[in-house]
Amino acid sequence: MCPRWGGLDNSFDVIVAGGNVAGASTAFDLASKGLRVLLVERRSQARVGSRSCGDGIDRYQFEKLGLPIPRGEFILREVEHAYLNSPDRKVRLRGETAGIAIDRFGLNQYLVRRALDAGVQMADRTEATGPIIEEGHVVGVHCRPSRGGDAFRVLAPVTVDATGWRARLRQAVPADWPMTEVVPHSEMALAYREERRRPEPVEDLLVEATFDFEIAPQGLYWVADRTETLVNVGIGMQWVPGIPNPRTQIHKEVLPKYPGLANTTEIRSGAGVIPNRRPIDCPVGPGIVAIGDAACQVQPMTGSGIGASMYAAGLLSEVVTVALETTKTPTMEDLFPYAHRYHTSYGTDQAANQMLRMSLQALTNAQLNRLMGSGIVSEAEIVSAARKGRLDLSFGKKLKAATKLLGEPRLVRALKRMQSDMESARDLYTRYPEDPSGLTSWRKEVKELFDRAPSARS
Numbered sequence: 001m002c003p004r005w006g007g008l009d010n011s012f013d014v015i016v017a018g019g020n021v022a023g024a025s026t027a028f029d030l031a032s033k034g035l036r037v038l039l040v041e042r043r044s045q046a047r048v049g050s051r052s053c054g055d056g057i058d059r060y061q062f063e064k065l066g067l068p069i070p071r072g073e074f075i076l077r078e079v080e081h082a083y084l085n086s087p088d089r090k091v092r093l094r095g096e097t098a099g100i101a102i103d104r105f106g107l108n109q110y111l112v113r114r115a116l117d118a119g120v121q122m123a124d125r126t127e128a129t130g131p132i133i134e135e136g137h138v139v140g141v142h143c144r145p146s147r148g149g150d151a152f153r154v155l156a157p158v159t160v161d162a163t164g165w166r167a168r169l170r171q172a173v174p175a176d177w178p179m180t181e182v183v184p185h186s187e188m189a190l191a192y193r194e195e196r197r198r199p200e201p202v203e204d205l206l207v208e209a210t211f212d213f214e215i216a217p218q219g220l221y222w223v224a225d226r227t228e229t230l231v232n233v234g235i236g237m238q239w240v241p242g243i244p245n246p247r248t249q250i251h252k253e254v255l256p257k258y259p260g261l262a263n264t265t266e267i268r269s270g271a272g273v274i275p276n277r278r279p280i281d282c283p284v285g286p287g288i289v290a291i292g293d294a295a296c297q298v299q300p301m302t303g304s305g306i307g308a309s310m311y312a313a314g315l316l317s318e319v320v321t322v323a324l325e326t327t328k329t330p331t332m333e334d335l336f337p338y339a340h341r342y343h344t345s346y347g348t349d350q351a352a353n354q355m356l357r358m359s360l361q362a363l364t365n366a367q368l369n370r371l372m373g374s375g376i377v378s379e380a381e382i383v384s385a386a387r388k389g390r391l392d393l394s395f396g397k398k399l400k401a402a403t404k405l406l407g408e409p410r411l412v413r414a415l416k417r418m419q420s421d422m423e424s425a426r427d428l429y430t431r432y433p434e435d436p437s438g439l440t441s442w443r444k445e446v447k448e449l450f451d452r453a454p455s456a457r458s
């Protein structure tokens, strides 16, 4: 058996693996409640958070979740409006208040510092390699130094998997625990972005995304000014076989559409994976909880995960604190309220949004042009449906759709179905079971609903 780690106090209440937005927020919230927390991060403290990002805080997500927007030097500017373009770029829909442009690395560094200031101990440059399981409970984590060296173990009654979309710990628990759910690549997006510098400052800052399934199969590309001279250009595509090289698409297809970007210089680039779907069915097991990308807590249409992770961190820390007050070895039942509270709140938005994403992805560029140009759903409504997961289609609008889209009955049917599928998903997540006994039948319903959903292949 590996030795315990001698360099740190071994008596922790919670081990959090992964020190980015989900892990650092969770560690902070738990420590603020008086728990002894160890944060295990494979990178050095100075490098945590250097990741590919659209560099935006979705204001709606924070407002909806009742979260204060973090403030600090990492805030670059308020973004008044974001625009959504049809594939032919003839229709440009203006959304509601969009959000805040941030320095993502600065935000993550701030979150780690905040956790350490609250008393969290950090084992950086340390990789969590797997859970330690005794008598059917996770009781700690196997670790090894990221740059080689002897393996060791750390122990605690609760372990949190915040290792991102690869979910290193939850994927390594026994296969019959529901939390091992495998997320197929087709339910993730591959996103690539470049940070580019403009030679001269611009006055009119732009934030816009364009659906174009030819340039970005089942996805979109975006141009977002972060400051007068820094612009973020990116592309996101569903991770299905045969997708084109995103960098090539940006350089060959996207940059030429923006003459203003011709003389910009690339200063940074990177790709990443976004689990853009509903949250995993069950993010808890005996002595273990998953959060953030490891639990697919991301808004499926916009790919926003910062607010969802920070919200989940608050729920998780409340549930874990209560569990540890009553038992030394929290069971799946003890930790289940975290799953219930997340799924019945933001989970409903995510599920409805995944339906919207799948319904839109089943359309062609030509159909999207027709739909967005038809005026059936107003500007704000389409953009807000993408963010809120609700599509308001009154009887009058359905009638208007039937008239405006005369000759395209398939599109009218798709629109009606989109609305009812979104409502069904929302309803199902509202009925998430209160304890694990209802999980099997609920999961069956989820599978049936999403198996029936439109897809790009149908």
Ligand SMILES: Cc1cc2nc3c(=O)[nH]c(=O)nc-3n(C[C@H](O)[C@H](O)[C@H](O)COP(=O)(O)OP(=O)(O)OC[C@H]3O[C@@H](n4cnc5c(N)ncnc54)[C@H](O)[C@@H]3O)c2cc1C
Pocket (backbone or CB within 6 Å): 017, 018, 019, 020, 021, 022, 023, 040, 041, 042, 043, 048, 049, 051, 052, 053, 054, 055, 056, 057, 058, 126, 127, 128, 129, 162, 163, 164, 165, 168, 191, 192, 193, 271, 272, 273, 274, 291, 292, 293, 294, 297, 298, 303, 304, 305, 306, 307, 309
């Ligand atoms: C290109 C792109 C653009 C995005 N843009 C936005 C945006 O503009 N706004 C927004 O809200 N969201 C955005 N997202 C989504 C958002 O970045 C994620 O949802 C969020 O970062 C999830 O945080 P996390 O902490 O769960 O995971 P991650 O950010 O993936 O962090 C996981 C952490 O765990 C560490 N780790 C991994 N494995 C181990 C291990 N075995 N042991 C120890 N440590 C480990 C990693 O080093 C990392 O620090 C974007 C995502 C991508 C890919």
